[in-house]
Amino acid sequence: MELEFEKPIVALEKKLAGMKDIAKDSDVDVSEAIKTLESKIRTLKKETFHNLTRWQRVQLSRHPERPYALDYIYEMSNDFVELHGDRTVADDKAMIGGFADLDGQTFMIIGQQKGRNTKDRQYRNFGMANPEGYRKALRLMKLAEKFNKPIVTLIDTPGAFPGLEAEERGQGEAIARNLKEMFMLKVPVICIVIGEGASGGALGIAIGDKVLMLENTWYSVISPESCSSILWRSWDFKEQAAEALRLTGKDMTELGLVDGIINEPLGGAHTDMKGMAKILKKTILSETQTLLKMKPAKRIESRIEKFCSMGVFKG
Known part of the structure; x- marks a missing residue:
């Protein structure tokens, strides 16, 4: 496609x-x-x-052949042990995570997972996690902290699941608790937007020492379509909304909301998944080595300072 x-x-x-x-098939020299x-x-x-325009990058981030979290995990790691359940309600299939071996170093990798076909998309709830997904993510982060293992989160969601049952089970509280607890994690935390980074659904696993975006991804409080429907009562103005939202990696870096951009193969990550996975692994290992040189207290202090300074204007 x-x-x-x-x-x-x-x-x-x-x-x-x-x-x-x-x-x-012929002797013609062409x-x-x-x-x-x-x-x-x-x-x-x-x-x-x-x-590319901002809207075109949004389209690329949703390309049906684009690699998802598990694609990267299995390609990057020599061994991956997936862990399940939040120990309270259920195992959310939209949020995956477990210990992975990257070139001999153990990481806790957590990510939002979408599906390839209709059945798989329903199974993964279209990558939209319920409260138990965020509670599972936090449980795994705490487990990583206990064993002193760095954490990597792979963000790719159109948002947290907005259903009534999710709100009844405490969707807002689950995301808010993740934000609070992630600030205080003693181990290095690297967060990478690999596709869509929408609203609190993305932010719930995006508080880290380093927050990075792949080249053709977006990160915003709202999707262009939803923004268009609110402002213009129609999805027809999604391209204008994307421009106004300034949601690309370049925009986010200029605004100081993310720490950098990871370049993709020409044509997008889906054109060379193995090559993209190599770039991703190299970035994770390099950033981790830098973060491990800092003391845990210093990492926590820097993490808090980074996020608290966002949106602050100094005249």
Whole structure:
């Protein structure tokens, strides 16, 4: 499946495939034409993906082939032991987590998981966690702290589940408790937005020493569609809403709300999942080594100071 802005690239790639078939099945020399077309495709890709609008990056973050949390975990780790349940209500399938071995170092990796097909999406509740999901995440964080293991969270959610039953079981309280407790964790905490980072649903696992975003992701208090429906009573203005929200990694970095951007392979993470996983693992290991050089008390102090300074204007 290609997105609207990808169609010119896909058309050229189909033409290139046709040329290669001709070269394979006949004696016609089209090597120069192939080189020219390959160069044209590379140039068009660079121009397209380096100049995406905010709404186009939102679309890429939702690409149906984009890697999800478990895809990265299984690709990055030599061994992953998933842990289940919040020890109170249930095991939320939208929130996954467990101990993972990354090049001989043990991490607690927690993430929001979406589904690939209709059945899997329903099983994962479309990546929207209930209160028990956030309580499970906190239980796993406390377990990591007990065994002195760094924590990595992979954020990819359209928001916390907004159903009545979720509110009855304390959705707001569960997220608020996570925010409070994550500030005080004694181990390094790295939070990475790998897809959608919407509202409190994302923030519930996003208080960390380092908060990073993949290049084609977004992080905001509200989705462009919901913003458009509130302001204009219609989803038709979602592109304008995306521009106004300033929700991309570049925007968030400029505003001081995240610590950096992790570049994706040209065309998006879905075009080279293995390559993206390597980049992600390298970033996690590098950032962890830096954070481990700090004393726990200093990390906590810096974490609190970083978030408390957000939104503060100094004249």
